[in-house]
Amino acid sequence: MLAMQKKLSSTFYTILSLPATAMGFALSIQISALSWILSTKYNLKIDEVGLVWAAGPIAGILGQVIIGVISDNVWMWNGRRRPFILIGGFLAAIMLLALPNIDVISSSLGFDGILGVAIAVALTLDLAINISFNPTRSIIADVTPEGLERTKGYTWMQSVSGTFGVLAYVIGAVWDNYVLIYTGVFLVLVLSLIPAFFIEEPKELKKSTDDNSHEKVKTSFFEILDLIQPLWGFLIYAVYAIIIKLSNIHFDSYYAEIICFALTIIFILKSLLIKTDGKDKSEKGIISFKKILAAHSFTWIGIQTMFVYMFAYVQFKVFGLDQNAEISNQVKFQMGRIVTISFLIFNLVAAILPALVLEPISRKIGRVKTHFICIASMAVGYALLLFLGYSAYVIYVIMAILGIGWSSTISLPFAIMSQQIDQRRMGLFMGLFNLSVVLPQMVASFGVGQAVNAASDKSLIFIISTVTLGISAMLWTMIKEE
Numbered sequence: 001m002l003a004m005q006k007k008l009s010s011t012f013y014t015i016l017s018l019p020a021t022a023m024g025f026a027l028s029i030q031i032s033a034l035s036w037i038l039s040t041k042y043n044l045k046i047d048e049v050g051l052v053w054a055a056g057p058i059a060g061i062l063g064q065v066i067i068g069v070i071s072d073n074v075w076m077w078n079g080r081r082r083p084f085i086l087i088g089g090f091l092a093a094i095m096l097l098a099l100p101n102i103d104v105i106s107s108s109l110g111f112d113g114i115l116g117v118a119i120a121v122a123l124t125l126d127l128a129i130n131i132s133f134n135p136t137r138s139i140i141a142d143v144t145p146e147g148l149e150r151t152k153g154y155t156w157m158q159s160v161s162g163t164f165g166v167l168a169y170v171i172g173a174v175w176d177n178y179v180l181i182y183t184g185v186f187l188v189l190v191l192s193l194i195p196a197f198f199i200e201e202p203k204e205l206k207k208s209t210d211d212n213s214h215e216k217v218k219t220s221f222f223e224i225l226d227l228i229q230p231l232w233g234f235l236i237y238a239v240y241a242i243i244i245k246l247s248n249i250h251f252d253s254y255y256a257e258i259i260c261f262a263l264t265i266i267f268i269l270k271s272l273l274i275k276t277d278g279k280d281k282s283e284k285g286i287i288s289f290k291k292i293l294a295a296h297s298f299t300w301i302g303i304q305t306m307f308v309y310m311f312a313y314v315q316f317k318v319f320g321l322d323q324n325a326e327i328s329n330q331v332k333f334q335m336g337r338i339v340t341i342s343f344l345i346f347n348l349v350a351a352i353l354p355a356l357v358l359e360p361i362s363r364k365i366g367r368v369k370t371h372f373i374c375i376a377s378m379a380v381g382y383a384l385l386l387f388l389g390y391s392a393y394v395i396y397v398i399m400a401i402l403g404i405g406w407s408s409t410i411s412l413p414f415a416i417m418s419q420q421i422d423q424r425r426m427g428l429f430m431g432l433f434n435l436s437v438v439l440p441q442m443v444a445s446f447g448v449g450q451a452v453n454a455a456s457d458k459s460l461i462f463i464i465s466t467v468t469l470g471i472s473a474m475l476w477t478m479i480k481e482e
Helices: 003-007 010-040 046-072 082-108 114-143 148-174 177-193 221-227 229-246 255-272 281-317 329-365 367-388 392-409 412-418 423-454 460-476
Strands: none
Touching (some): 010 082, 010 148, 010 177, 010 329, 046 423, 082 114, 114 148, 114 423, 221 229, 229 255, 281 329, 281 392, 281 423, 281 460, 329 412, 367 392, 412 423
């Protein structure tokens, strides 16, 4: 073990953050460029863009859970998480290279199927990111002690990752998204492949710092199903949405969405109202984990809605154009730049706050209260964008406010969750925790996409975001921190 790891120095925390940074950079490219390139270069409609985005969450449902379980129980290349970081980083770089060449790939295959190839590339890219994201986050918990040092690990992760995320949007704004994509190919390779060899992983994982048991724990399908009970409504809707999309069935009503929303509320309330009195530490951890899933899921409906449909909102609100309007290349470029600068500011705030602001505040008032404040501020920001987002400069200011919630969303929940669960099964729980991200993302891609496509007023995008972030903030108030 290197001295920097023994001392838990700042250099070690930086290196520990780089594999997650590589995946974050790939994700930043996906957020910044995917909707833009599909809309402008390949002329896909809003609902088709949503379908491409849905491919990623589908990959995440399987990828993170399966990889999490496997990485908890294997040892290869002198690491538990290392093999998956290396493989995922390589695949992500190759798929980024494919992104601006979807038409070339389609032609070389001998058929005209831009949408199908776009889905295949997006699916493989997101699968690669998910293969690596779970291990890059799990390894932080593996090599840091419980408590404040682990919180420091995840806040540093977001600060380093966020800084590179800002770099991604600077490249996109100053040059263009093509330069961003090709730069990303190089950075994703370097940041995922090299740092993994400077981190020594423990060969045996114990339950917690006060428990020396190294015994491996088996996982059953029914246990996994029970652990994700708060997400059952999202899961049912995801299955329904995939079936009707594949069957090319269209419904004018929203009865299925209403039923699934009602089921979601029922399962979430059931999880939130469970009392922990008289429960042992392990049972309390499972109950807390379910409550965290419930609260975190609504955050991601709102955030993913913004990620996918921000381009459509700018087109409608700032430029006054509907989705069927003829748009010049100059206007397309201006719309793309507004979206890119918006996400640059959004990620700049998220890069600065975690290590410098959120960690010190968490030490004083706790991680859960800190996160609640950040999520509540994000709900307010979405409401402001809904009513005031008529100009690019106003959007930029409000995106800075939204960055407060984003900075917390991708740092503190990992620290909060990792304190509650069996450390020997960190990969499994990281994978299940990811379901509170990808299942709501599917709601945003399918259900919200259908609603936004049908709505004449695209302000619906931020009505949905405001409501869901408000619900999430309320749910976080019901989670207690030991």
